[in-house]
Amino acid sequence: MHHLHLSDADIGYFDANARLSPPLRSQRDRDALRMGVIDGTIDAICSDHTPVDDDEKLLPFAEASPGATGLELLLSLAVKWASESQLELSVAVAKISCEAARVAGLNAGSLSVGKSADICIFDPSAEWLAEGRALASQGKHTPFLGYTLPAVVHNTIVAGRVVFSR
Numbered sequence: 001m002h003h004l005h006l007s008d009a010d011i012g013y014f015d016a017n018a019r020l021s022p023p024l025r026s027q028r029d030r031d032a033l034r035m036g037v038i039d040g041t042i043d044a045i046c047s048d049h050t051p052v053d054d055d056e057k058l059l060p061f062a063e064a065s066p067g068a069t070g071l072e073l074l075l076s077l078a079v080k081w082a083s084e085s086q087l088e089l090s091v092a093v094a095k096i097s098c099e100a101a102r103v104a105g106l107n108a109g110s111l112s113v114g115k116s117a118d119i120c121i122f123d124p125s126a127e128w129l130a131e132g133r134a135l136a137s138q139g140k141h142t143p144f145l146g147y148t149l150p151a152v153v154h155n156t157i158v159a160g161r162v163v164f165s166r
Helices: 027-038 071-085 089-096 098-104
Strands: 119-129 148-158 161-165
Touching (some): 071 148
Antiparallel strands (some): 148 161
16 A cells, blocks of 8 residues: 555655655556556555654664555555545455455455344544554554555444444
8 A cells, every 4th residue: 555655755755754665666556556556457455564763763774674564554544545636435454354354265255144243334534643652563664654645534433333432
């Protein structure tokens, strides 16, 4: 997901929060990825959630560990990408849920009789500020710190049990 939004220009003055693996590439590469998802060449989008502690991230760019918190941002970034690309919200959500499950060979990502009730209830028009204290992850580093993002999650249900409630 990071690579659908960012390019090497977003590294700025070598911001270690933007040190990812694989590294961010050119705007042209980012645009090609976006087109590949839109035209179906790319089936699914993932977060590559690789949280990194302060000790490993608060170093000069070349010495900092690559990685970023991604899971908590995945839905918001998918909604943002759909809006920017003028795609139906359902297409973006499918790319991070049922399509991702299908590619991974998981019996998940859709609601039907006999399947686990995994549900995320969110408001796609509500916004939140991506800041360290808003993240539950061990690592608080992401290139999206300071961004106002869409899609506030209200409830998450896993296997029929509420595991998160705002």
